Amino acid sequence: MAAETGGFAQDLERLEQIVRRLEAEELDLDEALRLFEEGVERLRTARERLSAAEVRVRQVLADQAGKLRLEDLDR
Amino acid sequence: MGHPVDLFSALSSEGAWTVAELTRRARAVVEAGLPALWVKGEVSGFKAYGSGHWYFTLRDKVAQLRCVMWSRENQRLPAPPADGMQVFAFGTPTVWEERGEFRLTVRQLLSTEAGGLWQVAFEKAKAALLRDGLLDPARKRPLPSFPRRLAVVTSPDGAALRDIVAIMARRWPRVEILLIPTRVQGDGADREVCAALALLGRIPRLDLAIVGRGGGSKEDLWTFNSERVARAVAAAPVPVISAVGHETDVTLCDLVADLRAPTPSAAAEAATPDRVELLALLDRLGGALARALVAPTRHAGERLERAGDRLALDMTRTLERGGARLAAAGARLDALSPLKVLARGYAVARDAEGRVLRRIVQFPPGLPFRLQVRDGEVAARVGDG
Numbered sequence: 001m002a003a004e005t006g007g008f009a010q011d012l013e014r015l016e017q018i019v020r021r022l023e024a025e026e027l028d029l030d031e032a033l034r035l036f037e038e039g040v041e042r043l044r045t046a047r048e049r050l051s052a053a054e055v056r057v058r059q060v061l062a063d064q065a066g067k068l069r070l071e072d073l074d075r
Numbered sequence: 076m077g078h079p080v081d082l083f084s085a086l087s088s089e090g091a092w093t094v095a096e097l098t099r100r101a102r103a104v105v106e107a108g109l110p111a112l113w114v115k116g117e118v119s120g121f122k123a124y125g126s127g128h129w130y131f132t133l134r135d136k137v138a139q140l141r142c143v144m145w146s147r148e149n150q151r152l153p154a155p156p157a158d159g160m161q162v163f164a165f166g167t168p169t170v171w172e173e174r175g176e177f178r179l180t181v182r183q184l185l186s187t188e189a190g191g192l193w194q195v196a197f198e199k200a201k202a203a204l205l206r207d208g209l210l211d212p213a214r215k216r217p218l219p220s221f222p223r224r225l226a227v228v229t230s231p232d233g234a235a236l237r238d239i240v241a242i243m244a245r246r247w248p249r250v251e252i253l254l255i256p257t258r259v260q261g262d263g264a265d266r267e268v269c270a271a272l273a274l275l276g277r278i279p280r281l282d283l284a285i286v287g288r289g290g291g292s293k294e295d296l297w298t299f300n301s302e303r304v305a306r307a308v309a310a311a312p313v314p315v316i317s318a319v320g321h322e323t324d325v326t327l328c329d330l331v332a333d334l335r336a337p338t339p340s341a342a343a344e345a346a347t348p349d350r351v352e353l354l355a356l357l358d359r360l361g362g363a364l365a366r367a368l369v370a371p372t373r374h375a376g377e378r379l380e381r382a383g384d385r386l387a388l389d390m391t392r393t394l395e396r397g398g399a400r401l402a403a404a405g406a407r408l409d410a411l412s413p414l415k416v417l418a419r420g421y422a423v424a425r426d427a428e429g430r431v432l433r434r435i436v437q438f439p440p441g442l443p444f445r446l447q448v449r450d451g452e453v454a455a456r457v458g459d460g
Contacts, residue, residue, distance in 0.1 A: 007223070007249075012356075019360055019363045019364050019367050023367045029372065046357055055249075056251045057253075057254065059256055060253050060255045060256075070253065
């Protein structure tokens with residue numbers, strides 16, 4: 001179960017799928033090259049996702065009416 | 076003498092005490108003479124009133140002692156004592172004037188049984204959770220692999236939050252940490268934790284939650300042994316990791332949670348993938364990708380080579396076939412050559428003008444002509460017949 005959709009999880013999953021297909025199937029060169037190029041692109045975005053992020057911490061506060069708001073937490 | 080004692084005057088003067096006066100004095104004497112102390116005995120006739128106050132009797136083989144434990148004192152205890160339980164009670168002996176009753180105002184109560192009242196309460200609540208199926212391992216939900224949004228139910232000032240944030244910043248900074256602040260110890264902390272857990276269902280796109288606190292005394296950790304808190308954890312709409320205290324502390328909250336982590340730091344690690352490991356995985360996949368492309372490329376190359384070979388072969392064959400045809404044609408051509416005919420012994424006769432003489436009429440008697448044979452010409456003449 002992956003929490004991200006269209007994010008890192010999907011990149012990783014697609015990448016693994018591409019490698020499996022390239023390894024297992026007899027593909028013609030056009031198809032293999034197309035998959036390879038997509039794999040390289042997925043690899044690049046996945047790496048970017050891992051390097052770009054910085055953890056964010058907020059706190060959940062409920063007002064008198066019970067409405068929730070998020071507030072940045074000073075650390 | 077001779078006068079009867081005037082009882083009424085004794086009652087009405089300083090000579091006799093009122094009940095109120097005596098009981099007040101008795102109370103003062105008891106309280107002054109007996110400081111707060113520990114008493115050991117067996118509980119009997121336990122009764123908890125709606126006000127929250129507890130009334131019971133401590134007894135041994137020869138005597139009984141009435142006890143009261145006010146709600147503000149007994150709230151700190153995890154469970155009431157059961158009748159027949161051996162306990163140590165700490166309190167102040169006093170006289171309850173309204174009833175003229177000698178009794179102990181209990182401030183602290185310890186069971187002499189293994190684990191004391193805490194254990195009694197723990198087992199009782201655990202049995203209730205078990206009965207309701209909340210401890211069934213099949214209830215445990217898998218944790219998301221790559222969480223984006225995670226709630227932490229803990230104290231805003233505690234070490235637990237600090238540890239969790241530090242570890243996630245290193246391992247998986249893609250996650251957004253939402254603190255739901257709550258007290259985690261003291262009176263009413265269990266209700267606060269329950270209220271915080273109830274907010275989980277109102278946070279959109281939440282992937283999982285960590286509930287817990289750092290280490291502390293058994294009493295400090297008791298909030299997480301509350302049946303109420305355990306039930307709130309079980310009802311959470313997302314997977315919950317419980318992280319209470321240290322390695323050795325196992326709470327009801329731990330038993331009900333989808334995962335029990337020994338410490339808040341361990342919870343943070345269980346909740347997130349490690350970025351460094353994932354980068355290594357991506358490297359491996361990149362390598363596999365490159366290697367995987369080699370096969371189709373080589374395959375295509377081989378096909379190309381085979382195609383080239385076939386082409387060359389075709390050409391050779393074509394050429395060979397062409398050569399054969401040429402040779403055949405040449406042979407046929409050759410066969411038609413008059414020289415070949417001459418070589419077989421035939422001769423060609425020609426007149427002086429070089430015309431070939433083919434019929435008898437062209438050979439009148441005495442006609443000179445030329446005979447061409449294989450290796451040249453000879454002069455000849457038609458005989459007289």
